Amino acid sequence: MSTTTDVDLVDYDDAVARFDPVIGIEVHVELGTRTKMFDGAEQFFGEEPNTQITPTSLGLPGALPAVNGTAVEYAIRIGLALNCSIAESCRFARKNYFYPDVPKNFQTSQYDEPIAYDGFVDVELEDGTVFRVEVERAHMEEDAGKNTHVGGATGRIHGAEYSLVDYNRAGVPLVEIVTRPITGAGERAPEVARAYVQTLRDIFRALGVSEARMERGNVRADVNVSLRPTPQSALGTRTETKNVNSFRSVERSVRYEISRQAAILDAGGTIVQETRHWHEDTGITTAGRVKSDAEDYRYFPEPDLVPIVPDRAWIEEIRAALPELPAARRRRLQGEWGYADAEMRDVVNAGAIELIEATVEAGASPAAARKWWMGELARTAKQQEVELADLPITPAQIGALQQLVDAGRINDKLARQVLEGVLAGEGDPEQVVVARGLEVVSDDGPLLEAIDAALAAQPDIAEKIRGGNLGPVGAIIGSVMKATRGQADAGRVRELVLERLQG
């Protein structure tokens, strides 16, 4: 099996001009409960292997599952946030298959009776377009353990001599959210796919049901793609690219599959219904399992767990306690801050909402907060190739900095030097001002000295100003600013120059 590009691809624009892509996305989110779905083993990321295990999470004989009530509440929260109906009654089922990371030889999941169904998510694209994605269902299940394949060249299964299994993750609560086929996105299908996963991630965080960290695999997406000649045609055969774990990869993998499938269809071939693996490094997908009769999970109702019949009053309680969701919050903040649509989109796309909100809370005006985070700091972050939030500066520090400006103690130019000092780890703005001696000179004495020196050095300019020509005042102000290392208030300098020469 090759992991390099060994297939023809159709240019993306050409592919979407001639085919209508249809996508479908399954998102798994690990719930941030203290313990696992069906037993009291603690679950948090990064522990030593096989230290979060109990008889149930190892599937030892005689061990019985017991449902984590908090996980059910989180699942209902997710269902409600995705505008789903919550089942009157639902149950768990066994999905039977043999794989070393599934110690019981079945995964406890929900099959014919998911806890939530028939919802939708409004996804906002980068240009502000809102695209509605319909949710077929959201169901509860458990995560599998983790296999490490040893001996293969790539760490993948192929060529491995043996595998090592860690069951810490086995039994961690999951909610799987399945969309209906997403049609009508056309050439924007890859963008819609990415924005959908990103929107769900934001919702999970807002709901407090998961840390939802992509890089830890808290949120994982399986992406289905098919092509058809026209939007009126029947759905084509789909492929399912498994475990795509970053927003960018979701977009790239959909693009790749569209180009790849278009090439096969152009050559008169047929798409094989199969799972595919995404290769982050090369940006391609390769064939995995062919879906066939061999994949027969023999689902049946889990006899060891009784049905869940969520009390309607409980559901309404959960609904009433739902936090403000990201889209509503964005609209509210945009109104409060008075940002134009395009300004707000830039803020959202830069991931700066929380930073600006905290900066405003720390005493800066919304306009000033935006100016700092989307200007100087955005440039710095880009230079250093880090996220805004990872810069070594806090919203509280930016708030304090802006308050120094507002109080007239520093001007904009000095403020940038203070910022530099804070970023360099020299302390809070106040400390940097003191340590670097950056405060605006507010005492007229030193300013008048500098003005007199500047006028004496440039007598011809002084003469022009005396004669009523105010054009060259700027040159004198410039000299004074230079002499005071930028620490003068330019407006005050101008006043003093005019008093001196014309008073």
Next chain:
Amino acid sequence: MSTLSRDEVARVAVLARIDLTPAELDRLAGELDVIVESVARVSEVATPDVPATSHPLPLSNVFRADEPVPPLDRDEVLAQAPAARDGKFLVPQILGEE
């Protein structure tokens, strides 16, 4: 009339990872067929107003509080495994996936 063929028994055996000889397949096809037919008789007496029952107990919403319990001792657990390495269970290479 047979409802369960020998081929079906063979397929389920493969799915369940049970290695059956041809003689066992012949025997089980017959025996399992009797069981399936006996169970199928239930649907003859069940009228449409009898709902399918997966859980006979009159219980629902049995939840556990989200409270941790002490974990098993890792060394003790791994000592029961056929093989272990680096604190993990060691299993033979997994075939037929890629």
